[in-house]
Amino acid sequence: DAGVIQSPRHEVTEMGQEVTLRCKPISGHDYLFWYRQTMMRGLELLIYFNNNVPIDDSGMPEDRFSAKMPNASFSTLKIQPSEPRDSAVYFCASSLLYSNQPQHFGDGTRLSIL
Amino acid sequence: GENVEQHPSTLSVQEGDSAVIKCTYSDSASNYFPWYKQELGKRPQLIIDIRSNVGEKKDQRIAVTLNKTAKHFSLHITETQPEDSAVYFCAAEEAGFQKLVFGTGTRLLVSP
Numbered sequence: 151d152a153g154v155i156q157s158p159r160h161e162v163t164e165m166g167q168e169v170t171l172r173c174k175p176i177s178g179h180d181y182l183f184w185y186r187q188t189m190m191r192g193l194e195l196l197i198y199f200n201n202n203v204p205i206d207d208s209g210m211p212e213d214r215f216s217a218k219m220p221n222a223s224f225s226t227l228k229i230q231p232s233e234p235r236d237s238a239v240y241f242c243a244s245s246l247l248y249s250n251q252p253q254h255f256g257d258g259t260r261l262s263i264l
Numbered sequence: 265g266e267n268v269e270q271h272p273s274t275l276s277v278q279e280g281d282s283a284v285i286k287c288t289y290s291d292s293a294s295n296y297f298p299w300y301k302q303e304l305g306k307r308p309q310l311i312i313d314i315r316s317n318v319g320e321k322k323d324q325r326i327a328v329t330l331n332k333t334a335k336h337f338s339l340h341i342t343e344t345q346p347e348d349s350a351v352y353f354c355a356a357e358e359a360g361f362q363k364l365v366f367g368t369g370t371r372l373l374v375s376p
Contacts, residue, residue: 181362193308193353193366206363241307250296250315250357253364255307 152176154256156242162262168230171259174223175244183253184217184227185241193241199225200247232263266291266358270367278375283344285352285370288336293359297337299328300353302369308353312339344374 155174163169175182183198197207202219210217214233219225229236239260243253267290277283289297295316300308314321314328314337321328325344330337341348351371355364 183363192368195363198363200362206361245362249362251362252298252310252313254310255300257307 154242154244154254156240156256156259158259159257160260160262162264163232164264165233166231167263168228169232169236169261169263171227171240171242171261173225173227173242173256175225175242176254177223178246179244179254180247181245181253182219182225183243183245184225185243185255187239187241187258188237196227234263237261237263266294266356266365268354268356268365268367270354270370272370273368274371274373276373276375277344279344279346281344281374283341283348283372283374285339285354285372286336287338287354287356287367288334289356289365290335291356291359292332292335294356295359296357297328297330298355298357298364299339300355300366301350302353303350311352341372344372346374346376348372349374 157172184196186194196209197217199219217227239258241255241258243255245251245253270287298313299311301311302308312323312326312328314330325342327340351369353369354367
């Protein structure tokens with residue numbers, strides 16, 4: 151079991167640039183979640199997908215953020231244009247279809263916007 | 265929607281002591297409550313979870329208790345060790361959805 155795989159692990163870029171974060175969920179998992187973690191706001195759910203369809207994107211901070219899941223094994227979170235306040239650790243997690251199932255987190259992407 | 269509160273925000277204990285972290289939730293329909301441990305610079309990792317059809321669950325030095333009437337659940341760590349030092353998050357699954365609502369975390373420090 152390879153677990154949830156995220157890339158890149160670290161990203162440093164200048165404000166205004168486009169940032170793309172990638173996630174490969176655990177094979178067979180139907181749900182995929184994107185979180186953002188900061189000291190100030192803790193662990194925030196940004197958006198989640200069920201069978202590649204976005205279910206709830208109410209946590210996406212603003213139109214600069216977008217997420218896609220073109221197939222069952224790949225998802226992206228894009229920020230365009232990026233701002234310094236977007237600096238955070240972004241986690242992807244996945245879980246099975248049924249309720250009462252744990253979410254398994256990837257190692258995260260540490261994003262720094264200069 | 266669901267709301268989860270977690271206390272304390274920091275907890276310092278001596279090695280060998282017990283540690284207890286408490287969480288309350290707002291939605292009585294919630295029935296799944298996982299706990300995650302996050303070491304510095306690492307991902308949150310599931311350490312134990314409990315479903316509403318049981319009141320207590322144990323796994324070696326870790327136990328979780330659930331009181332559905334009072335809408336609270338707790339994590340108990342016995343015989344703490346320095347490697348237990350981490351941030352612990354409780355969560356509740358929002359009823360009818362598949363998403364978790366997380367508490368704000370407890371930083372546990374175990375001193376040798």
